Amino acid sequence: MSAPLATPDAQQRLDRLPISRFHKITLVAVSFAYFFEFADINTFAVTAPRLIKLWGVTVNQVAYVTSTSFVGMFLGSIVAGALADRVGRKKALAATTIFFGLFSLASVFSWDVVSLGVFRFLTSAGLAAMTVVAVIYLSELFPAATRGKYQAYAIAIGICGTPVTSFIASALVPAADWTWRLVYLWGALGLVFVFFLRHLAESPRWLENRGEPERADEVLRSIEARVEAECGPLPAPAAASRVPTVADDGEPRWRLLLRRRALLPTLLLCVLWVTQTIGFFGYSSWAPTLLAKQGFSIESSIFYVALSTVGAPLGCLLAAAVTDRLERKWCLAVFGAVIGVCGLLYGLTFDPVLIVVFGFLVNLVERGYTALAYAYSPELFDTRTRSLGTGISYGVGRLSNAAGPLIIAALYTGSGYRSVFVFIAGTWIVGALVVAVFGPRTRQRPLHRTPAVSTASA
Numbered sequence: 226m227s228a229p230l231a232t233p234d235a236q237q238r239l240d241r242l243p244i245s246r247f248h249k250i251t252l253v254a255v256s257f258a259y260f261f262e263f264a265d266i267n268t269f270a271v272t273a274p275r276l277i278k279l280w281g282v283t284v285n286q287v288a289y290v291t292s293t294s295f296v297g298m299f300l301g302s303i304v305a306g307a308l309a310d311r312v313g314r315k316k317a318l319a320a321t322t323i324f325f326g327l328f329s330l331a332s333v334f335s336w337d338v339v340s341l342g343v344f345r346f347l348t349s350a351g352l353a354a355m356t357v358v359a360v361i362y363l364s365e366l367f368p369a370a371t372r373g374k375y376q377a378y379a380i381a382i383g384i385c386g387t388p389v390t391s392f393i394a395s396a397l398v399p400a401a402d403w404t405w406r407l408v409y410l411w412g413a414l415g416l417v418f419v420f421f422l423r424h425l426a427e428s429p430r431w432l433e434n435r436g437e438p439e440r441a442d443e444v445l446r447s448i449e450a451r452v453e454a455e456c457g458p459l460p461a462p463a464a465a466s467r468v469p470t471v472a473d474d475g476e477p478r479w480r481l482l483l484r485r486r487a488l489l490p491t492l493l494l495c496v497l498w499v500t501q502t503i504g505f506f507g508y509s510s511w512a513p514t515l516l517a518k519q520g521f522s523i524e525s526s527i528f529y530v531a532l533s534t535v536g537a538p539l540g541c542l543l544a545a546a547v548t549d550r551l552e553r554k555w556c557l558a559v560f561g562a563v564i565g566v567c568g569l570l571y572g573l574t575f576d577p578v579l580i581v582v583f584g585f586l587v588n589l590v591e592r593g594y595t596a597l598a599y600a601y602s603p604e605l606f607d608t609r610t611r612s613l614g615t616g617i618s619y620g621v622g623r624l625s626n627a628a629g630p631l632i633i634a635a636l637y638t639g640s641g642y643r644s645v646f647v648f649i650a651g652t653w654i655v656g657a658l659v660v661a662v663f664g665p666r667t668r669q670r671p672l673h674r675t676p677a678v679s680t681a682s683a
Contacts, residue, residue, distance in 0.1 A: 235429035237462035238445050240368045244375075245452040247426075251366055252379055254421035255359050258322045259383020261415030262352050264390040265329050268412050269294070269345055271394035272405040279402055282338050288634040290342040291626075294349040295502070298623030301350030305357040306616025314362040314428040319419065321358055325351025326416035332409035348412075353623055357616045364603040364611075365428040373548035377596035381541030384592050388535050434609060490605035491614050493663050497557070497598060498622020500656025503629040504564065504649050505591050533584025540592035553601045554664035560594040561657030565650040572646020604667040 242248075269290055276282045301321070309317040328347040335341035360376070367375050393411060397404045426448055432441035453459050547556055564587055571583035606614040636644045 235433045235441055235445060238449065239366065239429065240370070241460050241462050242368060242449070242452050243456045244371065245455045247448055247451045248367060248375070250424045251363070252375055254418070254425055255363055256379045256382035257421065258318070258355055258359060258415060258418050259379055260386040261412060262325070262355060262386070263384050264386030265325065265348060265412030265415065266352055267387060267390065268408050271391060272398060272408055275398045275405045276338070280338055284634055284637070286338050288631050290338060290345055292628070292631060293342050293346045295623050295626040295629070297346040297349035298353035299620040301352065301354035302357050302616045302620025302623060304350070305354035306613040308354070309358045309361060309612040314358060314365065314431055315422070315425050317358045318355065318362055319422055321351050321354035322415055322418045325355060326413050329409055329415070330413035333406045333413070353620065357619050360599045361603050361612055361615060362428060364600070365430045366426070371549060373553065373600035374545045376600040377541050377545035377548055380592065380596040380599060381538045381545065384538050384541055491618050493659070494602055494605065494618035495621045496659045497656055498619050499625040500652045501595065501598060502622040502626045504568070504652040504656070505595070506626050506629065532581045533588050536585040536589030538592070540589035541596045543589070544593035544596035548597055548600055552666050553597055554660055554666060557594060557597050557601065557664065558657045558661035560590050560597065561653050561660065563590045564594060565653035565657070568653065569646055569650035572643050601667060605665065
């Protein structure tokens with residue numbers, strides 16, 4: 226049924242498969258993990274207004290918890306890159322999802338802002354680690370012609386966790402002095418992901434790169450048999466020579482990132498994720514608290530933000546519609562500029578209707594931007610550097626927001642509410658310009674492969 230592994234390789238054998246039940250199960254499993262990642266990621270933002278009253282938490286303490294969370298995201302991203310290379314994409318995905326679920330559960334029992342900050346630090350490390358692994362996992366299993374669309378679909382399903390959590394929080398948080406804890410219990414339900422594991426396959430590309438062609442072939446044969454049983458005879462794979470190859474000389478992965486081939490994409494993606502992180506989390510993490518500080522009730526501020534997050538899944542569907550038809554770098558540039566404009570208009574109005582409208586637009590376009598970025602990031606690396614390069618750039622972006630909340634708190638204290646949104650808009654415009662000028666084209670380009678050591682030596 227299969228040709229020898231050297232020609233064609235996993236890239237070609239996976240790329241010629243039609244979308245089948247195997248792909249859909251993989252999509253649902255990753256989407257489930259994303260759902261509770263997005264459910265969990267804003268839990269502190271929606272509970273902070275209540276904690277300000279219950280525990281006397283200050284704006285600077287909100288900044289402290291938010292900042293330490295992003296340090297956790299940085300460390301989690303770096304660890305995820307190494308873990309996914311060492312134990313495999315599937316095992317790393319399981320481990321990181323379980324990790325963030327357990328510490329979200331621990332947040333339920335926090336007793337002060339310091340303990341909550343520690344638990345949020347660890348939860349955030351798991352959240353970022355899971356995201357890095359999931360992005361790589363989908364990019365390596367789905368065909369090149371449609372991987373952008375299905376990355377967007379996964380996030381479209383997953384992002385529903387944000388509005389669902391916001392609406393749940395708007396009902397739970399004001400109900401009693403203790404009900405804010407249930408929001409963290411909700412986020413811990415990501416632990417149910419373990420029931421998907423038996424349906425998932427390891428990445429054949431990872432196995433091939435590890436120098437385990439027999440295991441890669443075994444996984445590929447299993448996938449091909451499942452697809453063939455559902456869709457009929459499969460077309461012959463394309464010749465492997467069309468995919469760029471890089472010999473694996475055994476050099477440590479971190480040293481490979483210093484070579485021009487990996488360094489330039491890493492630097493570009495660091496800028497992309499720094500501006501996305503400060504721009505998005507500066508808005509989503511602070512909007513409920515800042516609205517409450519401007520005189521809106523806690524219930525109203527959470528409700529307005531919840532209404533605006535309804536646009537998030539629609540933004541992912543917008544990205545799915547364009548990501549494999551138009552060049553991804555130009556989509557990212559346009560989306561980033563639109564977010565900057567809408568975010569600025571959000572900060573210039575105090576009319577509840579306009580707050581919801583511009584908040585809706587920010588969420589719609591930003592989630593589309595993130596879906597595009599998730600598809601774009603792993604495409605810039607070969608198999609050897611994909612996991613670590615994606616993890617480092619994503620992690621640096623998250624680390625940048627350790628300073629972001631402190632900057633926002635200082636801007637709010639020194640210059641007022643509107644200055645925060647001028648700053649946020651500026652970060653989006655910078656990111657859009659950098660991607661437009663320096664970003665390479667990647668639409669439907671095959672992922673770079675790295676032959677196993679034994680193959681290269683031969």
